[in-house]
Amino acid sequence: MTPCTFETLLAxxxxxxxxADGRAALTDLLHRDADARMAYLxxxxxxxxxRRELQSRTAQxxxxxxxxxxxxxxxxxxEGSRASxxxxxxxxxLLLIAxxxxxxxxxxxxxxxxxxxxxxxxxxxxxxxxxSAQWADHALIEPGAALPSGAMRLVSGQAQLLxxxxxxxxxxxxxxxxxxxPDRAFVHRGQLVAFAPDRAHGxxxxxxxxxxxxxxxxxxxxxxxxxxxxxxxxFTGLVQVAAAGQVYRLAAGQGALASSAGLIARESADxxxxxxxxxxxxxxxxxxxxxxxxxALIDALATDKPTTSPRSPALGLWRVQTGxxxxxxxxxxxxxxxxxxVGGGELSAGPPANQAARAMNGYAITLPSDxxxxxxxxxxxxxxxxxxxxxEAIRAAGPVTPTRFAATxxxxxxxxxxxxxxxxxxxxxxxxxxxxxxxxxxxxEEAGGVWRVTDELPxxxxxxxxxxxxxxxxxxxxxxxxxxxxxxxxxxxxxxxxAEARLVVDSNLPSHQESR
Numbered sequence: 157m158t159p160c161t162f163e164t165l166l167a168x169x170x171x172x173x174x175x176a177d178g179r180a181a182l183t184d185l186l187h188r189d190a191d192a193r194m195a196y197l198x199x200x201x202x203x204x205x206x207r208r209e210l211q212s213r214t215a216q217x218x219x220x221x222x223x224x225x226x227x228x229x230x231x232x233x234x235e236g237s238r239a240s241x242x243x244x245x246x247x248x249x250l251l252l253i254a255x256x257x258x259x260x261x262x263x264x265x266x267x268x269x270x271x272x273x274x275x276x277x278x279x280x281x282x283x284x285x286x287x288s289a290q291w292a293d294h295a296l297i298e299p300g301a302a303l304p305s306g307a308m309r310l311v312s313g314q315a316q317l318l319x320x321x322x323x324x325x326x327x328x329x330x331x332x333x334x335x336x337x338p339d340r341a342f343v344h345r346g347q348l349v350a351f352a353p354d355r356a357h358g359x360x361x362x363x364x365x366x367x368x369x370x371x372x373x374x375x376x377x378x379x380x381x382x383x384x385x386x387x388x389x390x391f392t393g394l395v396q397v398a399a400a401g402q403v404y405r406l407a408a409g410q411g412a413l414a415s416s417a418g419l420i421a422r423e424s425a426d427x428x429x430x431x432x433x434x435x436x437x438x439x440x441x442x443x444x445x446x447x448x449x450x451x452a453l454i455d456a457l458a459t460d461k462p463t464t465s466p467r468s469p470a471l472g473l474w475r476v477q478t479g480x481x482x483x484x485x486x487x488x489x490x491x492x493x494x495x496x497x498v499g500g501g502e503l504s505a506g507p508p509a510n511q512a513a514r515a516m517n518g519y520a521i522t523l524p525s526d527x528x529x530x531x532x533x534x535x536x537x538x539x540x541x542x543x544x545x546x547x548e549a550i551r552a553a554g555p556v557t558p559t560r561f562a563a564t565x566x567x568x569x570x571x572x573x574x575x576x577x578x579x580x581x582x583x584x585x586x587x588x589x590x591x592x593x594x595x596x597x598x599x600x601e602e603a604g605g606v607w608r609v610t611d612e613l614p615x616x617x618x619x620x621x622x623x624x625x626x627x628x629x630x631x632x633x634x635x636x637x638x639x640x641x642x643x644x645x646x647x648x649x650x651x652x653x654x655a656e657a658r659l660v661v662d663s664n665l666p667s668h669q670e671s672r
Contacts (some may be wrong), residue, residue, distance in 0.1 A: 162192055166199055279304055280338045281319045288313035290329065308333050310346075323356035323371070325349070328430075336362070347379040349430050365416025370396040374408070377430035385415045389425035391455070409447075409455050427454040436556050439659040441545060441639075442510030442535045447471040453553035462511035466543065472550040473543065474636060479504030481540040481642060484606045488544060488583040488636040495542070497608035498593055499577045499616070499642035505538040505650075512536050513568035513651040521653045522569040524622050532655040534563065535639065539576050539650035542640035547630070550659065558659035560629050561637055565595060566622035568651040575616045575645055576652045580628050581638040589633065595624035616644040617652075626654070 165182040168174040174182065185192050279302035291297055292309035303317065310329035317325045320338035327333065331346025342362040352359040352371040359371040364384035369376065374393025380386050388397055389411040397404045400418035413420040436454060445466040447456035456471050466476050477485055481500030487493045494500075506514060513519035513536035521532040535543070551557060565578040582590040588607050591598045598611045615621055630637070637659075641652035 162195070166196070279320070280335050281317045281325075283315060284318045284324075285316035286313065287315075289315045303335055305335050305337070308335065319356070319359065321352075321356040321359055323350055323352045323359040325351075343378060343380050345380050345382065347377070347430065349375070349377045351375045365399070365414075367397070367399045367414050367416070370398070372396060372405075376406075377425075377427075379429070383415075385413055385420065387411065387413050387429075389423075389427075389430060391425060391427060409451065424451070425455055426452060428452065436554055437661050439550060439554075439556065439558065439661065440533050441472075441654075441657045441659065442533065444471045444473065444545075444550070445508075445510045449549065451553065453550065453556065456553065460510070464510045465507040471553060472545050472547075474546040475544040476508065476541070478507055478541040481542065481640075485542070487542065487581060487588075487638045489585075491583050491587060491636075492606050493581065493588065493638075494606050494608040495540070495579075495640060495642055497610075498579050498613065498640070499644050500640075501540050501643045501647065503643070503647050504540050505647055508538075508541055508543055509536045513570050513653050514538055519568060519570035519651065521655050523564060523566055523653075523655055524569060532564075532653075533657075534653055534655040535657045536568065537639065537641040537652045537654070539574075539641045539643035539647045539652060542579075542638055545637045545639075547634055547637055547659075556659075556661050557632075558630050558661055560627060560660045561658070562628070562660050563626045563654040563657040565617070565624045565626055565652070565654050567617050567619060568653045571619065571622075571649045571651040573619065573648065574650040574652075575618050575643070576650045577613060577616055577642045577644060578624060578626075578652055578654065579638070579640040579642065580626055581636075581640070582628060582630065582634050583636040583638070584633045585635050590628065592626060592628055595626050630659070 162185060165174065165178055165185070168178055169182065186196055281303040283297055283299050283301045283303060286297070286299055289297075290311040290313055292311055308327075309332050310327050312329040314329070315327045317327065319325065323339065325341065326349045328347045331348060332344040333346065333348070334342040334344070336342050339356065339358060340360045340362065344364065348361070350359065350361065350371065352374060354373060357371065357373055361369045361378050363369070363378070363380050363386040365386070367386045369378055369386070369388050372394040374395055375391045376393075376395050377389045377391070378386065386399075388395060388406060390406045390408050392408050394408075395406050397406060397412055397414055397419075399414035400416065402418055404412060404414075404419055406412055409425050411423040411425040413423065431454075436457070439453065440457065440460070442464075443457050443460040446461045446464045447470060448467070449469050449471050451471050453471075466473055468476070474488065475486065480502060481495040482502045483496065484492045484494045511521065511533050513521055519536070521534045521536060523532070537543070547558065561580060567574050567576060578594055580592040581588050587602070588600055591600045591609055593609060593611070594614050594617060596614055598609045600607055601610050617624060628637075639654055639657065641650070643650050
């Protein structure tokens, strides 16, 4: 797919021209970029209001024929030049705004009664999306419909509501729910996921037994079963659960089961319960540093903490070592490697870091070829250090089946005179099966129970030669992936980075170099 700007993707979405690749790109961007999510919410809210207004005008038929209703990528399942052509709906919105301004400023002012017109209920939300939605009593509720207070019963399918407060709620049928205000709803039975940006702080879901779940800036799921038990799982941020006069706070990765009797049990949040069929296209390896073994992979990726050093133990991490790399070291169970064969030395300068060149200083990961500068996700690793990832543990936490490791390695822009080598090693259950030095495949051999690289080393990565693309195939036999940074001399300013270090599950996912 030709790279598209955010504005182009939104224009195609509104015009109904967004293809599968565009939808995937937009959904990925919305997951990664909070500003993009806010822009998306603003646009969808405006679009829904414009659609509702235009439906009451005589020009409705012409406009609707020119612009079919888009199917929105669900946020909860979830940069560049302007679009090359204006959206029909953007144009309609501008015309409507212009017309409204003209009416307000040019027509004589007449008094209006306070509050809504008779027989015109106050709207608390807008239906922004529906996917195979079947409503009770064969009701026809289309995207763009204003939703006043009252009962809604979704028999099957999914529907997305945008509340006036800014909260986005995805319903999964069957669900019985009452809209009770611009920032509140009551769930009698069924399941939903809510995403509440900062402006929707305090959005509340009420449930049977005087149980309530209040957002404190988060994404969370709520389900109510036939017994009136309320399950809350928090995916990002914080929520407050009130039950039986007690208040409990849940953080990302946490869940609770409550009823009129109070808190029944605490549990781990499980996205799979609220996002059935969700898939993971890539596993950013640095995102695992702050998660304990046993955490579901999708939850680990949703609770990423920048500048974090690997905890011990951590999900998918077998070993982390800093320094003492001038002598053989274990890199996997029963496998010993001689890092001196790739420039390893004794000294070190702190542990690796997620989304930073150094945990100590928090330098952003930036590469010389970025113009303008881009702050990358990835792993920072000051020489001399290595990390060994347990691929079997990562596969089981998904479940996922990675097909390759990809990253762009080099000296970070924070380095002024460093000189390093970056290494990737793949081991099966018994021995190393592949070695890459600065992105190039290298020969290895074993002697006396110790493995080493036997090829002549390439030119080190320096301020003049800083980048190396890693594209490492991973088959079913790959059990451990080792990433290392060694010094080609003194370790001053040896800020090695693996930008966008990830296990690729979808083979079509572009690498950093390919996405330029």
